[in-house]
Amino acid sequence: MHHRPAVEIRSLLYSYPDGTLALRGIDLVIEEGESVGIVGPNGAGKSTLLLHLNGILMGKGDVRVFGLPVEKKNLQEIRRRVGLVFQDPDDQLFCPTVFEDVAFGPMNMGLSKKEVSLAVSRALRDVGVAGKERRSAHHLSYGQKKRVSIATVLSMRPDLLVLDEPSSNLDPKSRRELSELLQNMPITKILVTHDLPFVFENCDRVVVLSAGRIAADGAAFDILSDEELLAEYGLELPYGFYPVQRQRSKNHDREM
Amino acid sequence: MRRIQHAFLDEYSDLDSVIHKLDPRAKLIGFVALVVLCVSTPPNLWLAFAVFLALEMTVLFISHVPLRHVLKRMLIVVPFILAVALFIPFFNKGGGSYNLGPLKVSAHGLTILWNVTIKSMVSVFAVILLSSTTPFPDLLHAMEKLKMPRIITTTLSFTYRYVFVLLDELQRMKRARDSRGWSGKWLWQAKVIGHMIGALFLRSYERGERVYAAMLSRGYDGQVQTAYTYRVGVAEIGFLALIVLVPIAVRLSF
Ligand SMILES: Nc1ncnc2c1ncn2[C@@H]1O[C@H](COP(=O)(O)OP(=O)(O)OP(=O)(O)O)[C@@H](O)[C@H]1O
Ligand SMILES: [Mg+2]
Numbered sequence: 001m002h003h004r005p006a007v008e009i010r011s012l013l014y015s016y017p018d019g020t021l022a023l024r025g026i027d028l029v030i031e032e033g034e035s036v037g038i039v040g041p042n043g044a045g046k047s048t049l050l051l052h053l054n055g056i057l058m059g060k061g062d063v064r065v066f067g068l069p070v071e072k073k074n075l076q077e078i079r080r081r082v083g084l085v086f087q088d089p090d091d092q093l094f095c096p097t098v099f100e101d102v103a104f105g106p107m108n109m110g111l112s113k114k115e116v117s118l119a120v121s122r123a124l125r126d127v128g129v130a131g132k133e134r135r136s137a138h139h140l141s142y143g144q145k146k147r148v149s150i151a152t153v154l155s156m157r158p159d160l161l162v163l164d165e166p167s168s169n170l171d172p173k174s175r176r177e178l179s180e181l182l183q184n185m186p187i188t189k190i191l192v193t194h195d196l197p198f199v200f201e202n203c204d205r206v207v208v209l210s211a212g213r214i215a216a217d218g219a220a221f222d223i224l225s226d227e228e229l230l231a232e233y234g235l236e237l238p239y240g241f242y243p244v245q246r247q248r249s250k251n252h253d254r255e256m
Numbered sequence: 257m258r259r260i261q262h263a264f265l266d267e268y269s270d271l272d273s274v275i276h277k278l279d280p281r282a283k284l285i286g287f288v289a290l291v292v293l294c295v296s297t298p299p300n301l302w303l304a305f306a307v308f309l310a311l312e313m314t315v316l317f318i319s320h321v322p323l324r325h326v327l328k329r330m331l332i333v334v335p336f337i338l339a340v341a342l343f344i345p346f347f348n349k350g351g352g353s354y355n356l357g358p359l360k361v362s363a364h365g366l367t368i369l370w371n372v373t374i375k376s377m378v379s380v381f382a383v384i385l386l387s388s389t390t391p392f393p394d395l396l397h398a399m400e401k402l403k404m405p406r407i408i409t410t411t412l413s414f415t416y417r418y419v420f421v422l423l424d425e426l427q428r429m430k431r432a433r434d435s436r437g438w439s440g441k442w443l444w445q446a447k448v449i450g451h452m453i454g455a456l457f458l459r460s461y462e463r464g465e466r467v468y469a470a471m472l473s474r475g476y477d478g479q480v481q482t483a484y485t486y487r488v489g490v491a492e493i494g495f496l497a498l499i500v501l502v503p504i505a506v507r508l509s510f
Pocket of ligand 1: 017041042043
């Protein structure tokens, strides 16, 4: 069988019903197993792009996921394979209990009750909130809600995990735990975030989006250490964060 | 994004008594039956009402839910009873009358007042028992299993999930407004309330769209599935016998 990338987007254009041109020609190929960070200023079109990956939005152009064109007849298959987690856990978690939220995807896939229960326990264990099945999302902390949100798609065993702003509003400890969680997941990942150090920790590749176009695309280290490029697109590393140093300690860890 | 604490809708429902462990369907049927039986009991069967209350007290005792909680929640019926109390005794003539100081009260009116008071108390007591021994999600499943229309259970489920999210949103807007010196004293400030209602509506609408997108993303196709299984055992039958058969027996014995 010939080689099929995880995501293949060709000259994608999208404008919202009110006329806002949100995507102005996106070309992007993401290989299986890659971990890609998408960054860019507010309103760049990052979230809009994500919504095209599982056909919630369909623009002009060609989007393929694991070789399947994103079109009506493939939606069910695509939505099973693409785990899209929305930014606000209050949108992602809409059921009365955590169990039902995590079970929602597997149930729609038509799994048996036993398989569903198993998938739910496994997903909750993987994100470290086992035992909270009967809780209402309303009674969880923000960090726990974020984890459960990820569990709601992990339970469908996706091949591509897509997270919109996964680290926003997390306290430092929850943020580090999320980072560890992601690094232990050997599937293709796309992260949209304003948290550049988070991208640096979790992604090999960075795509900079600006005003609906791809402004830069390259290795995480190259992009994040290019101060001029970052400044041009309104991106800033936190004070005292130097990719060169981090890269050294990353390499050091690897050698050990 | 701070979370503002609200009272639990189903406080004490996470205790661990025999009553809490019962199949929620049995509890739903049992308490609804009790309410129906109570409401249809003629007001002059004093003993029947005593039995209803005794049954409820027994269930309360077994469930370990504090009486104080029940009494607090029962306060919500007081305004209704008072409203009835204010009017009925004076407008209903017949069956003789009593002089209460300067007031003349008809016996029929008093009967109606008693009828409303005792029935609303027994009924509200039953609902409080149900909600403080059964987590709301379990109640929803019970309704689904009992073939209540999906549209109702789904609506209730979203309400349960989002009522506090919405209240949080309102709370945050109010804080933002008050932080900027809103006093509510001036007429022009009333306009702000209108804006707030508009903003709340818009936010809810947009939330609705995002939630729907999140549902679609996980393969939703208009069909809600449930993965709950319940079983009816000795405890459930015992409970139903107590809460349904005893009242029926009492009613038939008059
Ligand atoms: N539902 C909508 N209707 C109309 N325009 C929209 C809608 N959603 C987003 N837009 C517009 O589309 C453009 C891209 O928005 P998008 O949400 O994709 O940006 P983003 O990169 O995710 O920004 P942020 O970093 O703030 O999340 C913006 O100009 C935005 O105002
Ligand atoms: Mg966004």
